[in-house]
Amino acid sequence: MREAGGFIEWEDVGPSPVPTSVFRPFEERDPRESLQRRRLRDQRFGVVVRMAYHERCSLCEVGYRVRGRPLGLEAAHIIPVRKRGTSVDVRNGLLLCANHHVLFDEFAWAPDEDLRVHVADDAPFRESAAANCVLDWEGKRLPNLPEKADLRPAAEAVRFRMEQFERFWRS
Numbered sequence: 001m002r003e004a005g006g007f008i009e010w011e012d013v014g015p016s017p018v019p020t021s022v023f024r025p026f027e028e029r030d031p032r033e034s035l036q037r038r039r040l041r042d043q044r045f046g047v048v049v050r051m052a053y054h055e056r057c058s059l060c061e062v063g064y065r066v067r068g069r070p071l072g073l074e075a076a077h078i079i080p081v082r083k084r085g086t087s088v089d090v091r092n093g094l095l096l097c098a099n100h101h102v103l104f105d106e107f108a109w110a111p112d113e114d115l116r117v118h119v120a121d122d123a124p125f126r127e128s129a130a131a132n133c134v135l136d137w138e139g140k141r142l143p144n145l146p147e148k149a150d151l152r153p154a155a156e157a158v159r160f161r162m163e164q165f166e167r168f169w170r171s
């Protein structure tokens with residue numbers, strides 16, 4: 001990194017999130033990493049995930065644009081950052097609309113290793129979600145995935161998520 005307060009280049013932020021080699025699901029973070037650098041890394045992860053999914057939600061394919069600017073889309077980490085999930089590999093990412101990101105974070109749904117949608121067996125959720133297409137996709141493969149197989153979610157990341165999902169609903 002350059003001197004404090006200086007402009008940080010993408011290359012200074014760490015390795016590119018575009019996969020070149022083996023998927024490393026976890027990331028050791030330097031606790032001394034500056035907030036600015038952290039934000040840039042997250043920002044770059046977001047850009048690469050948005051590009052891979054052509055700026056549409058992986059689940060509902062919504063991709064709003066207002067005056068050409070994409071809105072309401074968020075790059076979700078499949079292995080969460082708080083579990084040391086990587087931000088330097090697009091294969092730990094999923095592009096979701098704000099709605100489906102919240103539901104993903106709350107374990108209302110999760111993709112399995114074949115990237116099929118599992119919906120929580122929770123009656124209140126299912127009733128409240130009747131108007132949401134998440135139920136229409138249950139048991140089906142996520143409709144919007146990167147066409148390049150090596151940009152799609154890594155099996156290891158999805159397996160980790162599914163274990164968390166199952167543990168969450170068991171407890």
Ligand SMILES: [Zn+2]
Pocket residue numbers: 057058059060061062096097098099100
């Ligand atoms: Zn969506």
